[in-house]
Amino acid sequence: MTHFLSGAAVMALTLAVSMHATTTYAMSTQAPPTPAQAECHDAQTQTAMNQCAAKAFQNAEHRLTTTYQSLKDALGPTAERAALETAQRRWAAYRDAECQFQGVPSAGGSIHALVVAQCKTALSDARQQTLKGYSQCEEGDVSCPHPRRETP
Secondary structure: OOOOOOHHHHHHHHHHHHHHHHHHHHHHHOOOOOHHHHHHHOOOOHHHHHHHHHHHHHHHHHHHHHHHHHHHHHHOOOHHHHHHHHHHHHHHHHHHHHHHHHOHHHOOOOOHHHHHHHHHHHHHHHHHHHHHHHOOOOOOOOOOOOOOOOOO
16 A cells, blocks of 8 residues: 655655754754753644744844844944944845745645744844854954954
């Protein structure tokens, strides 16, 4: 007797296996998991996985906002600050659109919220690192939009 899985079922199964392998590898090469990460690792239902993914995105968004605000404060009321604000608004629109695009295959399915939240988390973490890097540029680095300035 032959059994066939629908495309969505195969995608969900592949994603679940991939997430487990990635989580297992990441957890073995990084610091011990936080209580929230451990709880998410043990999530058994799609609802629990969706909630954990949403919480991970909230945490990533908080880290990003904190880094963004620090950089913005360091710029003061300048043209650089206005450009950063514009860039951040446009970046957030890009992130949301990109993650909706990545979620198209799962639209209408129970896994959709997880797919979109994981995408937003990954892009937000990458953006946070980019912004963090701007505050660590060397003076005179013309490739950096916000090089440190020597204090007199």
